[in-house]
Amino acid sequence: MNIVILDGYTLNPGDLTWEGLQAIGQTVIYERSSPGQVLERARDAEILLTNKVELTRAQIERLPRLKYIGVLATGTNIVDLQSARQRGIPVTNVPGYGTSSVAQTTIALLLELTQNVGLHAQTVRESQWVRSPDWSYWQRPLIELHGLTMGIVGFGHIGQAVGKLASAFGMKVIAFNPRPKPGPATIQFVSLESLLQQSDIVSLHCPLTPETSQMINAQTLSFMKPGAFLLNTSRGQLIEEQALAEALNSGRLAGAGLDVLSQEPPTAQNPLLTAKNCVITPHLAWATRAARMRLLNIAIYNIRAFLSGKPENVVN
Secondary structure, three states, X not given: XXXXXXXXXXXXXXXXXXXXXXXXXXXXXXXXXXXXXXXXXXXXXXXEEEOOOOEOHHHHHOOOOOOEEEEOOOOOOOEOHHHHHHOOOOEEOOOOOOHHHHHHHHHHHHHHHHHOHHHHHHHHXXXXXXXXXXXXXXXXXXXXXXXXXEEEEOOOHHHHHHHHHHHHOOOEEEEEOOOOOOOOOOOEEOOHHHHHHHOOEEEEOOOXXXXXXXXXXXXXXXXXXXXXXXXXXXXXXXXXXXXXXXHHHOOOOOEEEEOOOOOOOOOOOOHHHHOOOEEEOOOOOOOOHHHHHHHHHHHHHHHHHHHOOOOOOEOO
C-alpha cells in the first residue's frame, strides 16, 4: 500500500513517530502541501491522509489509484465527501481524541479572561511590581467563577467535559444542543436564546454545519447578558467576527476567549485581532502531545480496519 500524508508537520513536528504507519506500507510524508501540489504528490497514493489540505471533487476524480482517504482530525469539511462516495472511497475521521485537551484549553481561556494571570505576570516582568507603591495591585477586575452560570452550546463529548470542569468550579451549567439528543438528567437543556440570556459565560462546542454557521451574530449577541464572556474552541465560522468585535469594543461583552477564527491563519485585517479583551490562541487546543498521539494511533487503527474489510469511523 502506498500511503501519502499531505500535511504531517502539524500533527507530528518531530516528537512522535510514524513507525506505525510505515509498518503498513510505503509511506511518503510531506510537512505541508499547497493546493497546486496535491495532484502530483498524491498521484500514486492508495491511502491518502490529510489534516487541513483540501481534497476537491476535481482532485479526487484525477487520482485513479486512490482507495481510502483519512482525515487526521474530527472535522471533515475539507473533503468532498460525495465525490469520494461516488467513487467508492471511504473517508474516515478521528473522533474523540482531544476531548480532555480541548476542555482544558477552554477553561484556560476562561481563567485568563477572569483572573488575567498572563497579563499580570507580564506586568511583573516589566518591573511594574518593583516600582509599585503598594504590595498588591490588579489592572483588570478579577472575577470569581463560583456561582456563575456556564452555558454550553453543543453538549457532545467536549461540551460535557467542559461542563464537568465548570461544575468543579462551582458553576451552574446549562446547555443547548443544535441537534437535540438525550443528555444527562442533571443538566438543564434550554433554547439557544434562553441560554444566551441566562449565561455569564457562553462556550461553543458545535460542529460547523449550515445551521450553526455564524450562529453567534449581531442578533444572538444582543441576547447575551451585558458583561458576559464568550468562548470558542470549536470552529471559527460559528461566529460573525465583525459583530463580536463590535460587542467587545463597545464594552457590551466583557471578553472573548477564542482558539479558532474563520480563516486560519487569519488576515491582518481580522477585526478580532485588535478587539478589546479578546484572548486568541492559534488553534492549539487539540495539540497536546497526548492528544496528538491518540489521533495518530486512531488514524492507524482506521487504516488497519479498512484493510481488514471492516472500516470504522467512516463519515461518507
